[in-house]
Amino acid sequence: MLSLDPTCLENLLTCSKDILPFRIMNQPELFTVTCHSLSEAEKEHRILSSHGYLCLLLDVLQSELQRSQSEAEPYRQAIDYIAANLHLPPTVCNVAKHISLSNAQLYRIFMLHAGCSPKQYINDQRITKACRLICSSSMPINLIGYAIGFKYESYFYRWFKNQIGITPSEYRMLTCTRQLP
Incomplete structure (x- = not known):
């Protein structure tokens, strides 16, 4: 199982506060960012950092879902066997x-x-x-x-x-x- 480093989560939350509303459109690399206090370079760095953290978070969630689904099949087989x-x-x-x-x-x-x-x-x-x-x-x-x-x-x-x-x-x-x- 993948896990996120506490620093990684802290950075994600910090970046999320700075990048107030953002929207992932059809492609994950397209963001609309509204933030007045950051320079363009800082915005770009924060966006890329946030994107990386979000991708990592999505990978963790996807692997957990796959693990859960792979365990559901033996459970179904077991309950079917018991019922029969x-x-x-x-x-x-x-x-x-x-x-x-x-x-x-x-x-x-x-x-x-x-x-x-x-x-x-x-x-x-x-x-x-x-x-x-x-x-x-x-x-x-x-x-x-x-x-x-x-x-x-x-x-x-x-x-x-x-x-x-x-x-x-x-x-x-x-x-x-x-x-x-």
Whole structure:
């Protein structure tokens, strides 16, 4: 990652104060400068200095944008893999392996894009799908547990109660207002 020297930033700000309004037109080298206190040579020097600093700043911003976009693709691949494999359920290791990243890289990308760990994201997706299936289908609770990757009904019940605070059956009765067929 590129970084700007504090002196460079200070010079940029100082130059910007002296070159009151300036406008970059179709070409970056064309400026309109309004400044009464500087000589023509000083104006030209300040303009060129400011232009160099602005170009450097634009390069830094562009490289940060490219880095962010390059990290977005593995994140999209990971969330697609998780969504397609909730019935397994996917583990952090499986997701990382699928998109050819280390667990640490996957963790960093999820913290950046989702604000949580991959494991928490997987759990959130599982509970969201479980709640949706409980309310939108007449599917038995044990099959819903299987659909999101639980082999044992009792473990699904305990996990669901730990996540939501009530059992899946209670959740169905309390939150699903429409009658299921």
